[in-house]
Each structure stands twice: as structure tokens, then as C-alpha cells.
Amino acid sequence: MKVRERAELTPSGAALTPEQVAERTDAYFLRTKEIVRRNGDSNVTYAVFMRRPVLFAPKLALDWLTDMATARGVSFEIETKHHEGDWVGAGEPLFYVTGSFIHLVDLETIMLQRIGPACVAAYNAFTMCVDLPSVAFLAMEARHCAGQEMAEMMAYAAHVGSDAAKRSVGAVGFIGNATTATAHYFGRDGGLGTMPHALIGYAGSTLRAAEMYHETYPENDLVVLVDYFGQEVTDALAVCARFPQLAADGRISFRLDTHGSRFIEGLDTSLSYGVMEAHAPQSIRGYRTEAELRHLVGPGVTAAAIFHFRQALDTAGFPKVKIIGSSGFGPAKCKVMAVAGAPIDVIGTGSYLPDNWGETYATADIIAYDGAPRVKLGREFLLRK
Secondary structure (H helix, E strand, O other), X not given: OOOOOOOEEOOOOOEEOHHHHHHOOOHHHHHHHHHHHHHOOOEEEEEXXXXXXXXXXXXXXXXXXXXXXXXXXXXXXXXXXXXXXXXXXXXXXXXXXXXXXXXXXXHHHHHXXXXXXXXXXXXHHHHHHHHOOOOEEEEOOHHHOOOHHHHHHHHHHHHHHHHHHHHHHXXXXXXXXXXXXXXXXXXXXXXXXXXXXHHHHHHOOHHHHHHHHHXXXXXXXXXXXXXXXXXXXXXXXXXXXXXXXXXXXXXXXXXXXXXXXXXXXXXXXXXXXXXXXXXXXXXXHOOOOHHXXXXXXXXXXXXXXXXXXXXXXXXXXXXXXXXXXXOOOOHHHHHHHHHHOOOXXXXXXXXXXXXXXXXXXXXXXXXXXXXEEOOOOOOHHHOOO
């Protein structure tokens, strides 16, 4: 890899100067670096681990370490203990990295930033795909991320979790994402997506927005948001009536994104229970937490809403029209949808991103100095066995 003069690289290709690396690193690591420089280097081994189960998603962290070694004219020995996408238990070492203490000590902060969140997000993506193996997922994380580095990390995590689910249960998994910058993780040249709510507001009606989209992109399948005016069923049927051949060919999809403050057109709490009793009685007859009930029969995009919408399309003669669900589809909501057997074709989600950020914190401890095992009391479980 060609390295710019005095440049230290990130996985996304943006260069950081040594000064920038220092600015982003905990000060006590920088002071330790200077102390070691004055008193003599040591060949050390770090063990990196997390305190909760995760899926192993190491590429961005390890590529960055390798780039840093190249930029500094040194080499690091990296020993991964798992394959990408493997389940890793709490406290179990993810990988070991060995090299010059001087050149490793100031890299810990940025290295840990690149490993923990990706591993947790991959775990979440995996569980969602496994719970709903016949559903296709679209990664819509970009708008929820704090900049492009995080967006790349989350897209990579969705790819890792999805591939693991494909291997595990033959899941459809993630078929693409919303931005071109990270589409390569899903084998695509560009991002997926059709219309935001803003286009419908501009057009003045859901039907006119669909017409405008089709006039501009006639070769594309038609995906239409239907919650803008609170007439999900009415507007969907109007679009199908306007484009009957597309509907018959299965080239129309409707994205349900109904806000959690109201019910989909034609439902309320009582009617939602009736829908679930008719289509998935087992889902409401056992004990359910308040959160689970909200996903089943509450306002917003619920299992009842999806069954209700599917029935309206089928009754009107449009059985090949697809349903895309969005709005809060994280691991918990996907699990409830699986229990209910909700007839959903695609899920658009950014909610596989870690909900409890404290769970994403990775830790690195030195376990050997010049080949001699040594670790702080209580972390002996990290020593090589």
C-alpha cells in the first residue's frame, strides 16, 4: 500500500497525520509512549475482548492496525482466535496483537473504537436475519450514524451478521443498503431506495408521487411510501389501480412507515386484537410484555397493521404486491414479527445499530512483555492457554 509522507491511514482511506492520531488518543497512552521511548522498548502482546457475547467483525480494526504498521515502518503480529462472523462469548479474546510497545501503545484508543460497535451491530443483524429468514433486509443506518466512519462500520457489521445468518439458517439476509459509499459490502454498485416522505409532500398526493417516480425511472420497480396522509390502504389501492400491470407483475412494493403515535388506516386497539385473533391467535394468547404487545397490536407498524394491509391488497386482487416494513425494526421487534408470522417481504432498518452503547465497549490488556506472561490481577482468563 502506498502511504503518503507522514500519513497514517484509516480503513475508509482518509489520511490522519501523526498529530491527528495523537489528538484522538487517550493522553495516558501518549505519556506511556514517551516513558517507554526513554527507558527502552518492549515486545508486547495485547488481548482484545468484550464483556458481552458478540459476532466477530474484525476487518476494519485489523486493516487499520496493518495500515498503521505500514505507515510507521514496522510490523505487528495479529492472531485472530475466530473467523469473521463467529459467535464469541463474553470475556473471550477476540484477537491478540504483538509488536513494539512504542508503536502499539498509542493505537489502543482508535483500535477499540473500530472493533466493539461493529461486533455488537453484527450480532444484532444476525439475530434479526435468523428470526426472519425469509425476509429481505435493507440497511438504512446512514442517517443514524455520527459520520462516515461510523456508517462504514455499521454497513460492514450488517454484512457480517447477514452472511453468518445465511450460513446458519439459509436466511435471505441483507440485500443492500441506502448509500453508494458502502454498497460494496452487499455486492452492489450503488445504494437502494426510491422516495422519501418529502417527495410525497412535494407532489401533493401519494398517487402523484408514484406517477412522478415512474415517469422519471420507468425501468425501476415502484416502491411507494403510503403513510404520509394517513391513508395507507386507500392510497396503496389507488396506486395499484393506476399501475395494474406493475402490480400483477409483482413490481410494486409499499413501504409502511406509520408513526408510532397513530394506527394504520382502518385499525385501532380493539380491531388490532381482532386481526391478530384471526391471523395469529397464538401470538396474543400467551404472556406478552408491554413492549411485545405494542409491536403486535399497538399503533405504528405492527404485526396487526401488516396483516390488515396484506388482507386489503389480497382482497382487492393484488396478491403479488409486496410489503416493506420500516420504523423501529430492531432485534426485539423482529422477534415479535417472527412469533406472529407477519406477512412482510422486506424490512428497512437502521435499528440493528447498538441500542445500549455501553455494551459496545471493547477492552485491550497487555498479557505478555518480551514473551513473559503478565497481566493485571483478575484478567488471567486472557492469557494464552
